[in-house]
Amino acid sequence: MLTPEMLKGHLDAIVLAxxxxxxxxxxxxxxTIKQRSAGTFDLPEGTVYPALHRLEQxxxxxxxxxxPPSGRKRRVYSLTRTGTAALGERRKAxxxxxxxxxxxxxxxxxxxxx
Amino acid sequence: MLTPEMLKGHLDAIVLAxxxxxxxxxxxxxxTIKQRSAGTFDLPEGTVYPALHRLEQxxxxxxxxxxPPSGRKRRVYSLTRTGTAALGERRKAxxxxxxxxxxxxxxxxxxxxx
DNA sequence: GCTCTACACCTAGTTATGCTAGGTATGGAA
DNA sequence: TTCCATACCTAGCATAACTAGGTGTAGAGC
Numbered sequence: 001m002l003t004p005e006m007l008k009g010h011l012d013a014i015v016l017a018x019x020x021x022x023x024x025x026x027x028x029x030x031x032t033i034k035q036r037s038a039g040t041f042d043l044p045e046g047t048v049y050p051a052l053h054r055l056e057q058x059x060x061x062x063x064x065x066x067x068p069p070s071g072r073k074r075r076v077y078s079l080t081r082t083g084t085a086a087l088g089e090r091r092k093a094x095x096x097x098x099x100x101x102x103x104x105x106x107x108x109x110x111x112x113x114x
Numbered sequence: 115m116l117t118p119e120m121l122k123g124h125l126d127a128i129v130l131a132x133x134x135x136x137x138x139x140x141x142x143x144x145x146t147i148k149q150r151s152a153g154t155f156d157l158p159e160g161t162v163y164p165a166l167h168r169l170e171q172x173x174x175x176x177x178x179x180x181x182p183p184s185g186r187k188r189r190v191y192s193l194t195r196t197g198t199a200a201l202g203e204r205r206k207a208x209x210x211x212x213x214x215x216x217x218x219x220x221x222x223x224x225x226x227x228x
Numbered sequence: 229g230c231t232c233t234a235c236a237c238c239t240a241g242t243t244a245t246g247c248t249a250g251g252t253a254t255g256g257a258a
Numbered sequence: 259t260t261c262c263a264t265a266c267c268t269a270g271c272a273t274a275a276c277t278a279g280g281t282g283t284a285g286a287g288c
Contacts, residue, residue: 001203004275005123005244006211011275014218027236033218040214047275049238054274072236072283089115091219097120098212100154104128104147105205118246119273125246141265161246163267168245186254186265 002040011051013090014041016060016083025066025074026052052077060086116154127204128155129165130174130197139180139188140166166191174200 018024018032030048033041055061060083063075079087132138132146144162147155169175174197177189193201 002207002211003123003244006207008122008245008274009117009119010215014215017219020220025236036220037214037218040210041218044276045237046239046277046279050274050276053238074236093116093120094215094219096154097116098215100151101124101128101208101212104151104155105131105208106134106150117273122245122274139265158247159266160248160250160268164245164247167267188265 007041010094011043011047012055012060013087013094015048015051015055016079016087016090019061019077019079019083020087023076023078025076027074029077055083059083121155124208125157125161125165126169126174127201127208129162129169130193130201130204133175133191133193133197134201137190137192139190141188143191169197173197 014033014037015029018029018036024032026045026049029052030043030045033043033048052061052063056063056077060080061077062080063077065073066076067073128147128151129143132143132150138146140159140163143166144157144159147157147162166175166177170177170191174194175191176194177191179187180190181187
């Protein structure tokens, strides 16, 4: 069973990674994350929007309101230079963390990963 | 940088795994985890003891006080049958979770793992 | 015209849990 | 007799994902 707590401390990296390919608005980011994780991370808006605000306030993202011809207002987020650097850091941190858990969990013996 | 939040939701599995090889007391469990994670998880007692109590209350661990000839009292924890089953579940959950993060983080391109 | 769904954003408050900081006590070494 | 490693405990803090509610637009179906 995947609990919400498992995501703690890892969401920022995932959001930043979703913006690496280019700017996007909140709703689209949620979709991207859902698809890239093969449906595993179907994040509620109440999770993603506050995260975006946090990341912008931290200077890792910048945002701009846009009104496409269709009519609906959207807030489009982009990675800042700091954000791109942070993404690299977070990826490294994830690598170290996941490897440590892998070894701490011990002999999986053909369990999960190749 | 590895933040404490990253561990949230994963600690239980790590503690259970540390007891898979056999019963042990709290202090030894901390040492085991430190060694198995190559020093990455140097957990404070205030993290591990409450976790042990939680797991015992949940029926995944059982404990017994022992007084070895040296003199100091120790509380030795063992995996219950439920705990062993739970460990299997947690390992599977970790596998699914970490794989989802791996893909969500996207092209690491020779970054962290083999 | 009216309802319903999908899109698109927001926030106050809850909850879970790892950690900080403090405490108790034994035994051996300096 | 002072200090450190061992060995246990707990109250309270901090963080962050989530719940549950809200606003408003656009298009489809009746």
